[in-house]
Amino acid sequence: MFGGVLPMRAVPTSCPAAASDGDEGYPGTVDVDRRYNPGCYLAIGANPTAERSWAYRDADAFGAAEWRLGEDNALVATVEARHFDATYVVGGDLVAMRATLYRRAGAEALARWNRGLHVAAALVVEPRDTQP
Numbered sequence: 001m002f003g004g005v006l007p008m009r010a011v012p013t014s015c016p017a018a019a020s021d022g023d024e025g026y027p028g029t030v031d032v033d034r035r036y037n038p039g040c041y042l043a044i045g046a047n048p049t050a051e052r053s054w055a056y057r058d059a060d061a062f063g064a065a066e067w068r069l070g071e072d073n074a075l076v077a078t079v080e081a082r083h084f085d086a087t088y089v090v091g092g093d094l095v096a097m098r099a100t101l102y103r104r105a106g107a108e109a110l111a112r113w114n115r116g117l118h119v120a121a122a123l124v125v126e127p128r129d130t131q132p
Helices: 106-114
Strands: 002-007 039-045 068-076 079-090 093-104 119-127
Touching (some): 093 106
Antiparallel strands (some): 093 119
């Protein structure tokens, strides 16, 4: 189920950029701090030099949640996956959740940003097999 488009809040304010947010030069991170419903989300870091604007969903409407980084994997040379775990209430039930963030690796994302392109990441949120 598609959950909507979310903003990346940590993106450079200019293009080109040397680096951003201390995350290995990656120009944009997704705020994994909300109680997202299960589903797939697209996170966009809008490049200020590009013409297209995005209609973002208000991520603050989800409410806060505490996520813990579970592991990092490199899927291919330019794409990585980060797994986060949290426990919070969904539909009245306490559920253990896993969020997997798929994004371009730092140098590739920065190079695309510096070419004037938006950066994007996919966030997949689902219940974990192990419940609290």
